[in-house]
Amino acid sequence: MYKAILILLLYYSTSFAQNFKFGFDLEVSQIRISFPDGKSVLGTSQIPLSYHLDFTIEAIEKIFFQLKIGRATCTEFSGWEFGINGSYKFYKSLYVKTGILHHSNEGGGISNQLNVSSASILMIHLSVGVDVIEFLSIGLDYYIPTSKEVIVWQGFPEKQAQTFESMIRLASNFSWDI
Secondary structure (H helix, E strand, C coil), X not given: CHHHHHHHHHHHHHHCCCEEEEEEEEEEEEEEEEECCEEEECCCCXXXXXXXXXXXXXXXXXXXXEEEEEEEXXXXXXXXXXXXXXXXXXXXXXXXXXXXXXXXXXXXXXXXXXXECCEEEEEEEEEEEEEEECCEEEEEEEEEECCCCEEEEECCCCCEEEEEEEEEEEEEEEEEEC
């Protein structure tokens, strides 16, 4: 029964969709962490960038759904990301967006003082943005994890756990009608 409802919803949204878009986004992140002595911004060895390919469907007027796949490239927070978002355009070019993002942190020893932990982080996503021109939009995204995961062990000789708390991303999205 659930499969039939899902197929009908998918058929309805694609057959009556007004617009399909394909594109990519580039995002710069600020990652908040906690450790036994307090909270801080994750000190990274490179700029925390991420990039994604995305596919957007306008299901009904002013409501969009987006699928995205990509990678985060920062040494301490790197790995594949998969997400789904829903957005509502409430005034001309202004929109709000919400969704989920799954990040698979790739672990590994970087040095004696830094060890990146393997972690699977599911995050809830809230965003506000503006369409600048026809194919470019800029948004400010806030991510909250559904569970606390250690992403970095730092220090020597005793390693101190750094737990992922939240993330803010400044995103620029380029997409074109197909």
